[in-house]
Amino acid sequence: MKTISVNLPGRSYPIYIGTELLGNAKLFEPHIRNKKVLVVTNSTIEPLYARPVVDAISSVADVDTFVIPDGEIHKNLDTISLIFDHMIGTACDRNTTVVALGGGVVGDISGFVAACYQRGVPFIQIPTTLLAQVDSSVGGKTGVNHKLGKNMIGAFYQPQCVIADTNTLNSLPDRELKAGLAEIIKYGAIRDAAFFSWLESEIGSLLDRNPESLAHAIERSCQNKSEVVEEDEREAGMRAILNFGHTFGHAIETWLGYETWLHGEAVAAGMVIAADLSAKLDLLDQTESNRIKQLIEKTGLPTRPPTGMKSKDFLELMKLDKKVQSGKMRLILLTKIGKAVISSEFSHAELEHVLNSSTAD
């Protein structure tokens, strides 16, 4: 088992990464106060992984389970309200620990519940998708969607610990595994050249779900993300580099109506565009831009926007992105593999040129 420490003032916590962790009572015990636990999970994950978690926790605490329906459509205040009803109805107090067992949606919902129930109760995250293990489990972003916007309501709230069991990835569909790899490639691209090279040579082994390779990829991703978050917890500055590829990716997701493509797939195509733009602006060597595209291709992720999406679609949708502040568009670009910058130093013509090439038939 590997352990990473996320160091935030007064709220540091460990991330445990390895196999056979779900059923390990010793991991839970030091993080559970007052011996009362509510496991929140969804209807897909519950039959797969709830049993070992509940058994492990019940050896050290009273444990109850609340199952929410699967799907991003349920990530809203109504679901939050249902969980509050259950917690109050079962006399959960301010020392009850909330455990999130599931992917990013379960984590976001449960984390927000933990942040708000009696103004904050202890929280443990058990991410069961690769994306959640490398992304949503680090950084403390919790929350729900509003009918007019994603993640509009939420809180920054840190867990007591994160338990990333690579065994849970065995049940993950191939497409979701690849979508998680897109975020992993991102960490290499923005701040870890050695990790990027390792990914280039080990991508086959990751796609084969080799547990050691997956554990290493998760470890390096969490380490990179935690270093960024430690510097800038509330995204006042450099935390924005974690959005590499995301402004283009969000435009793709919005254009597709948040269906058809997974988030990681949209981000993958977005990273290729961002690397292209970086090369076009002579910030990045063309050979390095090509390496990014090749690794994404080798992973089996899209390197181009969806068919039919045009340059003008990007330009219109990017104007509405919430990362665009006071009308000035800032993008995350690369100066080399392993080094990202936040820049608004590009002309509309340069951006349009790159978008035209990437959307050309």
Next chain:
Amino acid sequence: MKTISVNLPGRSYPIYIGTELLGNAKLFEPHIRNKKVLVVTNSTIEPLYARPVVDAISSVADVDTFVIPDGEIHKNLDTISLIFDHMIGTACDRNTTVVALGGGVVGDISGFVAACYQRGVPFIQIPTTLLAQVDSSVGGKTGVNHKLGKNMIGAFYQPQCVIADTNTLNSLPDRELKAGLAEIIKYGAIRDAAFFSWLESEIGSLLDRNPESLAHAIERSCQNKSEVVEEDEREAGMRAILNFGHTFGHAIETWLGYETWLHGEAVAAGMVIAADLSAKLDLLDQTESNRIKQLIEKTGLPTRPPTGMKSKDFLELMKLDKKVQSGKMRLILLTKIGKAVISSEFSHAELEHVLNSSTAD
């Protein structure tokens, strides 16, 4: 104008206390980012005080107003949802400042909205009741009620600044003024003997709403509360002394169904019981216990529980209080005027004896 600084790591803020502050644009300007402001107020306060606030802010920012209905009954997730709808519909972004103009309910609701909108936007509090000025404006407690419990859903969230204009107290009904004075007396009782003596001599002037006396009482109260909160923001320990009189007070409020008596009235009677118990246990001199009762009496606040409420009513209701942890009842008691302790060192018989005397006809 007096200024108190509440010093919390990374989130310090000033409290401005004085007259004619509502219309003072210079107070707002340094605390408003990005020039967009939403004033949240209620239907009672809006016609009285919104005009000067909106005028002052509009000289430095774009300002919009959202009016919620008056009353604790609206302090729930539905009202929160309505405000979110309005904010998203008017394109409020993560730099929009939320200004709470009103009493404790408006402050609690608006603060929770500010804590959760896009995971936190800047927040300014303008408390317009004495209770809100000395209590809810310091300490960062925000939140709403659940149908099964008060303040069950919320966050700790600190404002950019608090503006306490004593002019707003001129429209306050006498009973509410007195209810605010109950919390002021509490600060003297638990940690400020000199302030308690000052209150004994100045209570007439406070009841006459002398602005200088009120400003001094608010200043000392906020100073005391902020010192407690600075030591223990999340109520892990000594912050509990702020609950002096409150466990008994909550029992009274619950017994009355949260109608008839104001919170401050219930707390006043609760402080007399807590002082009686402290004397009964030989922690506190009987003469000091008498001084507390006399000051509460002079203020025109109740010194006894409501007629018909019995010792057994208290004992039953206190068991359900959320401050009772793991079945062990802890109360805030006094060792002298100006010195509170958290104690579970009393027998059931001693508690019952004191409750019997205070509820005897």
